[in-house]
Amino acid sequence: MATIIPVASFDCVVFGATGDLTTRKLLPALFYRFQDEQIPETSRIIGASRTEISAEEFRERARDAIKRFVPPQDIREGALDGFIAHLDYVHVDGAGEEGWSALAALLAERPDQVRPYYLATSPDLYGPICRNLAKHGLIGEKSRVVLEKPIGKDLTSARAINDAVGEVFPEHQIFRIDHYLGKETVQNLLALRFANTIFERLWTADVIDHVQITVAETVGVEGRAGYYDRSGALRDMLQNHLLQLLCLTAMESPLNLDANAVRDEKLKVLRALKPITANDVHQVTVRGQYGAGAVNGQPVEGYLKELDGPSRTETFVAMKVEVQSWRWAGVPFYLRTGKRMPQKLSEIVVQFRASPFSIFPEESFGREPNRLVIRLQPQEGMKLEVMTKDPGPGGMRLRPTNLDISFEETFKQRYPDAYERLLMDVVRGNATLFMRRDEVEAAWAWADGVLKAWADRPETPRPYPAGTWGPTAAIALIERDGRTWHEELR
Ligand SMILES: NC(=O)C1=CN([C@@H]2O[C@H](COP(=O)(O)OP(=O)(O)OC[C@H]3O[C@@H](n4cnc5c(N)ncnc54)[C@H](OP(=O)(O)O)[C@@H]3O)[C@@H](O)[C@H]2O)C=CC1
Numbered sequence: 001m002a003t004i005i006p007v008a009s010f011d012c013v014v015f016g017a018t019g020d021l022t023t024r025k026l027l028p029a030l031f032y033r034f035q036d037e038q039i040p041e042t043s044r045i046i047g048a049s050r051t052e053i054s055a056e057e058f059r060e061r062a063r064d065a066i067k068r069f070v071p072p073q074d075i076r077e078g079a080l081d082g083f084i085a086h087l088d089y090v091h092v093d094g095a096g097e098e099g100w101s102a103l104a105a106l107l108a109e110r111p112d113q114v115r116p117y118y119l120a121t122s123p124d125l126y127g128p129i130c131r132n133l134a135k136h137g138l139i140g141e142k143s144r145v146v147l148e149k150p151i152g153k154d155l156t157s158a159r160a161i162n163d164a165v166g167e168v169f170p171e172h173q174i175f176r177i178d179h180y181l182g183k184e185t186v187q188n189l190l191a192l193r194f195a196n197t198i199f200e201r202l203w204t205a206d207v208i209d210h211v212q213i214t215v216a217e218t219v220g221v222e223g224r225a226g227y228y229d230r231s232g233a234l235r236d237m238l239q240n241h242l243l244q245l246l247c248l249t250a251m252e253s254p255l256n257l258d259a260n261a262v263r264d265e266k267l268k269v270l271r272a273l274k275p276i277t278a279n280d281v282h283q284v285t286v287r288g289q290y291g292a293g294a295v296n297g298q299p300v301e302g303y304l305k306e307l308d309g310p311s312r313t314e315t316f317v318a319m320k321v322e323v324q325s326w327r328w329a330g331v332p333f334y335l336r337t338g339k340r341m342p343q344k345l346s347e348i349v350v351q352f353r354a355s356p357f358s359i360f361p362e363e364s365f366g367r368e369p370n371r372l373v374i375r376l377q378p379q380e381g382m383k384l385e386v387m388t389k390d391p392g393p394g395g396m397r398l399r400p401t402n403l404d405i406s407f408e409e410t411f412k413q414r415y416p417d418a419y420e421r422l423l424m425d426v427v428r429g430n431a432t433l434f435m436r437r438d439e440v441e442a443a444w445a446w447a448d449g450v451l452k453a454w455a456d457r458p459e460t461p462r463p464y465p466a467g468t469w470g471p472t473a474a475i476a477l478i479e480r481d482g483r484t485w486h487e488e489l490r
């Protein structure tokens with residue numbers, strides 16, 4: 001069992017308390033942390049939204065949310081009642097005047113608490129809410145503000161949000177969430193690379209042929225079609241989650257685990273990304289949009305039907321990306337992400353080069369290259385493919401076999417959701433797993449280049465049937481280079 005260290009007593013104000021994110025993710029995450037006795041008894045979680053409900057009604061909604069989103073076997077007797085007693089609610093208009101005095105009065109009851117303000121609202125409210133917090137004297141040394149993604153839709157809008165929030169909060173009190181950084185297996189990348197000598201020494205263009213990063217989802221756009229259609233796979237997933245995975249894979253060793261040391265190294269990777277322009281955009285990127293098909297044996301509608309209208313938004317994107325540095329010169333990073341794919345799967349595949357010369361006969365597959373597969377979700381684990389001798393007296397025949405670690409079997413404990421870790425880090429004031437302003441802006445600066453190239457050379461997204469690995473052009477993107485996507489159904 002992991003040791004659980006309680007955090008300081010806090011009052012966490014969740015703006016957007018009646019919304020989807022709070023219901024599905026934040027309340028269950030806080031519940032788990034409470035049940036594990038990580039949250040002190042004097043802490044409060046204060047919901048804040050415009051909906052006019054009483055604190056009691058909010059508590060009942062929260063109870064329902066936890067029963068719905070936490071498996072019953074995980075809820076210990078009495079824990080739910082205990083947790084609910086820590087909840088309060090104020091109806092507040094984040095962008096207006098209403099409710100702020102009531103919120104200020106509630107917070108004044110416990111002036112010494114750590115005070116995270118979690119903005120689970122649309123990003124256009126981040127500036128107004130922060131200004132209101134300042135106007136009502138609610139920001140102090142122990143305050144932090146948590147910003148959900150997306151931070152803008154391009155560099156200009158990201159800067160505007162960062163400026164507005166930065167007017168009232170210093171950078172060290174701003175926590176920009178990318179929930180992928182809170183996933184245990186993503187953090188494990190740091191351990192894999194920097195706590196083991198064997199991998200880091202091989203982590204160079206001399207030894208690595210290419211890297212693949214896949215984040216595939218089986219879900220469609222669910223109830224978020226309005227947001228998603230303005231966004232698309234590049235903005236929704238690649239600009240943040242996939243680039244963060246790329247950064248952790250490609251960055252140099254940070255001096256230590258301090259927030260700025262880690263973020264400095266990630267920033268260097270983002271700044272080293274080779275720009276994609278109108279000249280090469282159709283060679284190195286593929287946009288796709290799902291049509292009707294079947295996922296997990298169930299028929300599903302196409303994107304346009306779900307949206308109920310025309311759209312050129314991509315629900316899939318694949319790219320060949322280059323990191324322009326000594327370590328990575330000539331090593332392509334193939335990234336792809338999409339909705340309505342055959343399985344939910346996030347993984348990083350590091351493909352090593354073939355041995356330069358084989359002493360084994362050709363038919364024994366003696367030059368098969370090694371491959372490291374880091375499985376981020378689900379069935380978290382790591383697999384290193386190595387060549388071994390096929391047992392038996394029939395000569396020296398080789399075949400690839402796996403050094404396989406399943407985290408579930410190894411650790412035999414529940415994997416906490418990313419939000420559990422991230423919320424506790426906010427209270428602790430540890431920003432290592434959060435994005436700094438310059439990182440977000442560097443990621444947008446690069447993504448804007450891709451968006452501009454697409455706008456300069458417009459192309460309708462290529463259709464792919466739901467339940468497949470994207471348009472055939474995505475297969476061609478990698479096969480043109482004599483490589484192939486790692487696809488292994490589990
Ligand atoms: N849902 C998800 O899975 C994910 C969401 N996100 C991000 O999290 C944020 C919230 O998303 P989600 O929960 O899905 O959105 P919802 O639309 O479900 O919820 C929005 C919330 O904002 C509140 N709200 C709206 N206007 C105001 C206002 N003026 N003052 C105070 N509260 C207000 C709404 O309550 P009321 O109407 O009562 O005011 C509601 O509680 C977004 O930025 C989204 O992009 C990021 C990753 C995943």
Ligand SMILES: O=C1O[C@H](COP(=O)(O)O)[C@@H](O)[C@H](O)[C@H]1O
Nearest residue numbers: 149179217219236237241346377
């Ligand atoms: O941020 C987002 O992430 C989810 C995928 O997250 P995961 O933890 O389930 O892998 C994605 O569905 C959503 O569109 C996006 O906004």
